[in-house]
Amino acid sequence: MTSIPASHRLLLDAQVGVLATVSATGAPQATALWFLFDEADGAVRFSLNTARQKTKNLRTRPEASFLVLDPANPYRTIELRGSVEVAPDDDYAFAAQVGAKYGGVDLRTMDQPGETRVVATLRPRKVLTWGE
């Protein structure tokens, strides 16, 4: 478990971060998304719709970089790099945990018929910070 510097710990309470993944052809993709940081195991987890390109990318290439910018100062950032494990969340149990962080949103209402969700778990191998 890679530790998070105390100076930048609060950034992991932000609403949104940027997840970078890589497509099968090697092209990067970056998208803003919701996340949950788990203090207990140091992992960051995302609830991803299975129809999205980033989900396909992670299934093919299970490596990601996650960057959080301080909402009050975009020059203060924390980047977590590591491998990603993708697991089913067909019953939306993890999605409900994410919804709870975001004011009780029901993530099912964001999906189309026939789509489902997975939990993507990023375990930081390397942690980089910028700014003080």
Place this chain on the structure above:
Amino acid sequence: MTSIPASHRLLLDAQVGVLATVSATGAPQATALWFLFDEADGAVRFSLNTARQKTKNLRTRPEASFLVLDPANPYRTIELRGSVEVAPDDDYAFAAQVGAKYGGVDLRTMDQPGETRVVATLRPRKVLTWGE
């Protein structure tokens, strides 16, 4: 030249965006950085220090994704994906243009002895927007 939707054009006047690149081993990297959007040719340009990992990544794999979050609403974003051309900026001519956008900063003062700069030009092949 791929056009920028009018709804999200102002995001390209932001101070900072997130550049995602890919390492030689296929791992993504994401960093916040300064940029200049050129209305004339639709390209986004960055002044990069040659010692940085992202510069090495772009020289090996000239593909990038650049994401800008609306400072007022992180759910409004624009992502530009495309190939990147890296050219020398040994005389810091382009770095001076970037410095002018950021209150007259002299980018030479940000570099160490022996380092120099390049201009990285991202020509968007695909433009994706989120939010209204």
